[in-house]
Amino acid sequence: MNGAAFAVNLAATLGAALAVLLAAFAVGVRTGRHRGVDVAWGLAFTAVAWTGYGLSAGYGDDGRRLLATVLVTVWGLRLSAHIARRARGQDEDPRYARMLSRAPAGPARTRYALRMVYLLQAALVWFVSLPVQAAQYVPHPPGPLAWAGTGLWAVGLFFEAVGDQQLTRFKADPANRGRVMDRGLWRYTRHPNYFGDACVWWGLFLLAADTPIGWAFVLSPVLMTYLLAYGSGKPMLERQLGSSKPGWAEYTARTSGFLPLPPRTRPRPPTPGTSR
Known part of the structure; x- marks a missing residue:
């Protein structure tokens, strides 16, 4: 370089x-x-x-x-x-x-x-x-690592785009007013768009990671993931939803907060003292 x-x-x-x-x-x-x-x-x-x-x-x-x-x-x-x-x-x-x-x-x-x-x-x-x-x-x-990053980017874009489309369609139906979106990708993670965003930026990082200098910038996807999962993304949105959406506590008890996982068959009780 x-x-x-x-x-x-x-x-x-x-x-x-x-x-x-x-x-x-x-x-x-x-x-x-x-x-x-x-x-x-x-x-x-x-x-x-x-x-x-x-x-x-x-x-x-x-x-x-x-x-x-x-x-x-x-x-x-x-x-x-x-x-x-x-x-x-x-x-x-x-x-x-x-x-x-x-x-x-x-x-x-x-x-x-x-x-x-x-x-x-x-x-x-x-x-x-x-x-x-x-x-x-x-x-x-581009070498194998860069192409693997392109694949991870594609996974991330899928979660973002499909999750956004599913939520838009759900909100457009008047019958769903006030209800929690728990269908499609939202059945497996409460934030498919945020998870997808993290995948996108880890994938883009891998485009540079097949060179030694590329690893000097690993804090970039780390920061993006932190903001999405712990900063201005998920926590702020969940505080708002926890106080406005009936059924939110039950949804969070059975649904993964970030990584897509199968819904819990025996829901974990919400943490005492939280808005969930």
Whole structure:
């Protein structure tokens, strides 16, 4: 890997992530709703991937460069399109409403949103995408580990896309209003989309992991998995669902929280003192 070229790439990809998130910030300020940052999330990863693709020409293997870029693009655009459809006509996301309520209304809240929502997410996009950027500078064609990563990416995309489609169809039926989704993939894991997201980013990490330098970026998928399973993903959503969905405690008692597993035939009782 050409260290000087990769250093330039790191600066340019950070700029690409910032550009997308700052554009989303401008839209959020104009509309008074910041849930659009979730749409920008996938777009920012896509912008980073294509920036790296352009800058890595002549340094990385063309097949590996294109493979990494296409995989990120397919994942990012699908996710952004899904979130945009889901958010159409909706009010502010309760997560962002609660977060921003910590700051006084007015300019102070706007600055708080910029720091804690948009700039933070731009930094996360850049850091999580480091294995993709590294893969684009690997000078030899994809090997078995990279192709295994592509397979893991495909598994992850399946769980994300199918899980999202199943949940959308479930919510569209008025008969399911107020009910817990426990069908399809949601029968085996309470969060097939989050599990799929983790698989996607571990798969993308493997595109760089067949080189020694690639392992320097293992903290990127570790961080993404932690956020999904223990940070701003699963815990925040489950707190909200635990207080609004009848039958949630019974569902959590029989259904795996993250990894897809067969439903428990003898449900484990919910932990005392939790909202589950």
